[in-house]
Amino acid sequence: MRFENIDEIDRQILQYLSANGRLSHAELGRLVGLTRAAVRERVSRLLENGIISHFTIVVNPLKAGKSLSLYFNIDVTWERMDAIAAELLACEEITNVYQMSGRPHLHVHALFDDQDHVERYLQRLRKIEGIVSVESEFLMARYKERGALLI
Incomplete structure (x- = not known):
């Protein structure tokens, strides 16, 4: 690039x-x-100049004990968008939260220990006011992944 x-x-x-x-x-x-x-x-x-924002490390989630990587599309009400995003950001499982174009929804990535951990987290999501629906998908394979923009 x-x-x-x-x-x-x-x-x-x-x-x-x-x-x-x-x-x-x-x-x-x-x-x-x-x-x-x-x-x-x-x-x-x-x-x-902000071209480099910070230096960091990349942790391999599988080696660190997080065996499941999930993506969520979370439909929310417009008036609760920011509050829900803030609540998701406070969860240790969540790695990324994005507001997407179109309907009011958030695209979220999260890491979990196992299937029971996923189920417990989904139950927590059901209790958050303003969430209309949740779709989740397990990550099957990583072909290319960038933690930041590579030049």
């Missing part, structure tokens, strides 16, 4: 950091042909 507001060196730095966020400035410098100080300046500028 190409962006107008970054040059080729910045794009390379972002690509290397996306693959391994633990690379030192010296290692990045060797990879892109710059000094450690020059790379540090570029990474600092990318952070200041």
Whole structure:
């Protein structure tokens, strides 16, 4: 993917950091042909400009004990949209919440320990005022997944 507001060196730095966020400035410098100080300046500028929002890790949910990944389409009333989204965000099972276009609904991703955990969570959803209906789907296979935009 190409962006107008970054040059080729910045794009390379972002690509290397996306693959391994633990690379030192010296290692990045060797990879892109710059000094450690020059790379540090570029990474600092990318952070200041908000192009890099933060550094993080990616946890493999299966290895961490979360064997079920589900997606929910949750139909809600317009007036309760924000309150329901806030309530979902407070749940430890929820990883992502999106308001979608069209009818008032939220697209939600969640991770669960097992089928019993899913059932207990669905019972909690039934008690939230303003939820009209819930559709859920189990994730069967991951072919491509990005935690953030890769350059």
